[in-house]
Amino acid sequence: MAKVIFMTKTNGAVEVEGSNGSLMELAAANGVAGIDGDCGGVCSCATCHIYVAPEDFEKVGAAEEIESDMLELDDNVTEYSRLCCQIEVSDDIDGMTFVVAN
Amino acid sequence: MTTKNTKVSEFPDAFKAQRTTAGIGQMDDQNDPVNMVLGLKDVRKAAHNCAVFQSGAKPGRIVIPSEVAIRETRQIPFEVDPPEHGGFRELLNPWFKRPLEQPYQASLQQIIDETIEKALNAKSLDIVSEFALPLQSKALTLLLNTAMDKAQTWIDWGTHVFRSEDSDLDGDKANILYDYIDNEIDKAIANPSDDLYSVLLAAQVNGKTMTKEQVKGVMILTFAGGRDTVINAITNSIAYFSENISDLQRIHDEPEIVNRAVEELIRYFSPLTQMGRVATEDTQLCEHAIKADSRISLCWASANRDENIFKNPDNVDFDRKVNPHVSFGFSHHNCLGATHARQLLRQLVLSLASKVASIDTLKADENIEKLGEFSRKVGFNSFQVSLKAK
Numbered sequence: 001m002a003k004v005i006f007m008t009k010t011n012g013a014v015e016v017e018g019s020n021g022s023l024m025e026l027a028a029a030n031g032v033a034g035i036d037g038d039c040g041g042v043c044s045c046a047t048c049h050i051y052v053a054p055e056d057f058e059k060v061g062a063a064e065e066i067e068s069d070m071l072e073l074d075d076n077v078t079e080y081s082r083l084c085c086q087i088e089v090s091d092d093i094d095g096m097t098f099v100v101a102n
Numbered sequence: 103m104t105t106k107n108t109k110v111s112e113f114p115d116a117f118k119a120q121r122t123t124a125g126i127g128q129m130d131d132q133n134d135p136v137n138m139v140l141g142l143k144d145v146r147k148a149a150h151n152c153a154v155f156q157s158g159a160k161p162g163r164i165v166i167p168s169e170v171a172i173r174e175t176r177q178i179p180f181e182v183d184p185p186e187h188g189g190f191r192e193l194l195n196p197w198f199k200r201p202l203e204q205p206y207q208a209s210l211q212q213i214i215d216e217t218i219e220k221a222l223n224a225k226s227l228d229i230v231s232e233f234a235l236p237l238q239s240k241a242l243t244l245l246l247n248t249a250m251d252k253a254q255t256w257i258d259w260g261t262h263v264f265r266s267e268d269s270d271l272d273g274d275k276a277n278i279l280y281d282y283i284d285n286e287i288d289k290a291i292a293n294p295s296d297d298l299y300s301v302l303l304a305a306q307v308n309g310k311t312m313t314k315e316q317v318k319g320v321m322i323l324t325f326a327g328g329r330d331t332v333i334n335a336i337t338n339s340i341a342y343f344s345e346n347i348s349d350l351q352r353i354h355d356e357p358e359i360v361n362r363a364v365e366e367l368i369r370y371f372s373p374l375t376q377m378g379r380v381a382t383e384d385t386q387l388c389e390h391a392i393k394a395d396s397r398i399s400l401c402w403a404s405a406n407r408d409e410n411i412f413k414n415p416d417n418v419d420f421d422r423k424v425n426p427h428v429s430f431g432f433s434h435h436n437c438l439g440a441t442h443a444r445q446l447l448r449q450l451v452l453s454l455a456s457k458v459a460s461i462d463t464l465k466a467d468e469n470i471e472k473l474g475e476f477s478r479k480v481g482f483n484s485f486q487v488s489l490k491a492k
Contacts, residue, residue, distance in 0.1 A: 036199070038440060040361025042425035045436070066411065066426050069143065073150040073433060086424075 002094040008033040024048040024085035034100035041085035049101035111345040116478035117404035125388035129474025142405040150433040155379035158183040164378040172273040178319035189308035201445040229485040234336035248297040328439040334373040334481035344461035354455035369427035372403035
């Protein structure tokens with residue numbers, strides 16, 4: 001079980017809880033503003049862009065090539081960007097805070 | 103152009119040789135030639151570079167075949183570049199995300215159920231004209247938030263709003279759509295409601311109230327952009343399942359894979375082959391000189407089979423977990439109707455999986471696009487089948 005917080009642009013901080021699936025699915029299921037996940041999590045739409053806290057980035061891990069290719073062409077990309085459809089919900093991310101990019 | 107392959111479920115990659123050797127292809131289109139960008143990374147980069155590869159050219163010019171000869175109204179936001187484009191998307195995005203809401207999905211389900219029921223009760227039917235077209239048209243009433251009885255008019259127009267049997271660009275047919283939209287806008291001005299016409303007429307974008315011409319531009323895009331693309335996606339999916347019925351059964355048994363399955367079908371079919379841009383300066387693509395004011399195309403269909411990105415690109419694989427296809431375009435101008443299209447296809451595929459035991463092909467007339475040196479199967483002109491219920 002992991003509890004995480006999404007900092008949204010329009011709806012403040014949203015705390016959600018889950019034990020499996022992707023972080024995008026968890027966010028979408030809880031109506032987190034700015035996480036659309038249009039493609040259902042196959043890394044095709046880039047509508048689930050988040051920033052990982054710098055201190056957590058190593059633990060979460062960097063994007064693989066296909067994901068980083070998508071992010072490279074996003075106007076709001078930073079070195080801490082990830083598409084959260086590619087992050088699994090697990091104990092490893094318990095307690096983390098993610099900032100929603102859009 | 104029409105022909106028939108042995109397998110209706112197969113959609114060959116028309117661009118492989120050219121993509122792997124040159125990365126770029128050429129075609130003429132009404133004496134306004136097009137350099138076609140074929141590789142996925144190049145397509146995405148060009149799509150993102152809207153300053154050099156613009157959409158806001160002469161109305162109709164970025165469409166292939168060009169609609170310059172039959173259209174003066176600028177389609178919005180599709181033929182508008184950033185930053186002006188952003189204001190239109192900000193207005194339109196929430197409206198076009200309504201398919202994520204439960205009441206919308208319930209209404210959509212009713213339309214899907216009725217369409218499948220009718221098909222199962224028929225001895226045989228043409229999936230293009232008697233299933234996909236009515237389904238697309240009825241579902242469009244939800245997107246426009248307008249009365250269901252409007253759909254019959256749109257069904258009567260046929261499968262493509264600009265094309266007829268005689269011509270890829272039928273100006274008279276296009277005028278039927280333009281006159282219809284003008285008339286609907288006038289009706290909405292006289293009697294405002296909560297449909298898309300009225301919402302747009304009351305809207306402010308970039309600090310200004312939308313003009314009738316701008317509203318018309320949005321409505322033309324909504325009608326034209328989601329018509330043959332959605333019809334192709336529906337028809338091609340049924341063609342695929344007709345020869346892969348075990349995949350339909352798998353979706354019934356594992357409904358949680360439906361999103362992946364739909365994304366993969368859309369990648370494989372690429373219902374829209376390509377979209378153009380106009381170069382604003384002399385530049386280069388794949389070491390090929392591109393002259394200012396010449397056209398390029400972003401060839402989604404080719405990019406979706408790029409062997410550098412997709413393992414076994416010519417196979418339909420519902421277990422493809424990472425699937426960065428560009429069937430809905432990429433970057434600023436990604437498809438406004440994608441949420442509606444995805445929702446329709448997800449609910450349709452799940453419903454077919456629960457209700458249909460077999461799909462027998464009786465006759466298929468494939469729609470082959472002739473694009474310069476390339477010939478690409480994009481869908482069907484007609485597809486006669488017999489469905490059996492579970």
